[in-house]
Amino acid sequence: MNDPTLIGPCPEYEHDLVDLHDGELPPERAASVRLHLAHCARCAAWAAGFAAIDARLAAGITAPALSPAFDARLRERIAALRGPADRGDLRTRLEREHTALVHSLRSGARLRAVLGAAGSVATTLGVLLASRRLLEQGIDLLPTLTDGSGHPLVLGATAAAISAAALAWSIARGGLPLPGLKR
Ligand SMILES: [Zn+2]
Secondary structure, eight states, X not given: OOOGGGTXXXXXXXHHHHHHHTTOSOHHHHHHHHHHHHHOHHHHXXXXXXXXXXXXXXXXXXXXXXXXXXXXXXXXXXXXXXXXXXXXXXXXXXXXXXXXXXXXXXXXHHHHHHHHHHHHHHXXXXXXXXXXXXXXXXXXXXXXXXXXXXHHHHXXXXXHHHHHHHHHHHHHHHTOOOGGGTO
């Protein structure tokens, strides 16, 4: 398993890679993450995969949204907290928390989507490997089963392996989570 996309990024860079993609890293940190990306195949592969999936999600679903009543309820709560002196501060703080909450919901949803897709790929690969092992065992058995002219059995086993892989791939594709559709 030396496919870097199955390992994931260096853990300490995962969130920064998402923020870099969104253009939300401070310039200094962005420069250092880009430098790391230039030398780290794992992070580069993961960032490319993330960008591709993010583009597909952005094209296919509407952005996750809080219920329409959320803003109204938040404003009511802010209005109810009538501390005349520091109301402005409190309001700013609550609005900042609101923005941070919405942002973390977005990032979290997309991270889960990427991790889910990586899991599906790993599952597919596992079935492929299992199929190959079955196929190899089938070839070992051939001489005893077919007098040496074993082509029909080889083709049958190959077809079975391909069918299993195709089935796993379909399941993996169908199982690609699209959290924005439900939340
Ligand atoms: Zn890395």
